Amino acid sequence: MRFAVMASGRGSNFQALIDAHARGELPGAELVLLIVNKRDAQAVARAKAAGIPWAFIDSEAMPRAEFDRRALAVLRDCGADAVVLAGFMRLLTPEFIAAFRYCILNIHPALLPNFPGAHAHRDALAAGVSESGCSAHLVDEGVDTGPIILQQPVEVLPNDTEESLAARILPHEHRLLAEAVRLLAAGRLEVDGGIVRILPEK
Numbered sequence: 442m443r444f445a446v447m448a449s450g451r452g453s454n455f456q457a458l459i460d461a462h463a464r465g466e467l468p469g470a471e472l473v474l475l476i477v478n479k480r481d482a483q484a485v486a487r488a489k490a491a492g493i494p495w496a497f498i499d500s501e502a503m504p505r506a507e508f509d510r511r512a513l514a515v516l517r518d519c520g521a522d523a524v525v526l527a528g529f530m531r532l533l534t535p536e537f538i539a540a541f542r543y544c545i546l547n548i549h550p551a552l553l554p555n556f557p558g559a560h561a562h563r564d565a566l567a568a569g570v571s572e573s574g575c576s577a578h579l580v581d582e583g584v585d586t587g588p589i590i591l592q593q594p595v596e597v598l599p600n601d602t603e604e605s606l607a608a609r610i611l612p613h614e615h616r617l618l619a620e621a622v623r624l625l626a627a628g629r630l631e632v633d634g635g636i637v638r639i640l641p642e643k
């Protein structure tokens with residue numbers, strides 16, 4: 442299965458996939474392309490170091506529909522079967538999502554359906570919860586609403602800041618995202634009535 446990754450910034454989740462792949466932990470999965478929407482995304486340096494082709498599509502220079510059309514064209518050119526959103530901080534159009542129905546993975550730094558959107562850590566701290574975490578899920582038309590694949594709870598400590606909470610959650614994101622890619626590549630994800638069933642290993 443040919444995976445393309447879309448990222449907007451640092452790219453540590455992308456790096457986790459590169460590393461898991463290098464360790465042989467993603468059988469049947471190939472990382473074929475990185476798409477970034479920000480010129481200065483650090484994810485690009487990671488693609489270069491790993492020898493993965495990359496493309497920059499400037500999301501500020503065009504309307505959303507045009508961005509998604511261009512991204513789809515690049516994805517088709519590289520023969521991508523699936524897309525991983527690894528810190529990709531933009532919504533995708535229904536046309537894009539329909540083109541990769543239940544083949545788009547996202548990693549989100551909260552226990553969905555709690556705290557969707559771009560400020561999950563801030564929102565979790567503001568709500569005073571004692572536990573947050575991260576979720577790997579399939580992407581649908583909503584904002585972080587798609588079927589949940591894997592979740593990991595993480596304790597919120599009394600003196601946590603957005604930064605300290607994010608740092609405690611991040612390693613779990615890396616593990617969950619790689620595991621979700623492994624399951625999708627192995628054909629082990631089935632969606633039934635909006636719920637993911639993880640099929641047993643064949």
Ligand code: GAR
Nearest residue numbers: 450451452453454528548549550558
């Ligand atoms: C990650 O914490 C990811 O969960 C979050 O952005 C960060 C990207 O880090 N994504 C979202 O908040 C999406 N709603 P990375 O660039 O180092 O992978």
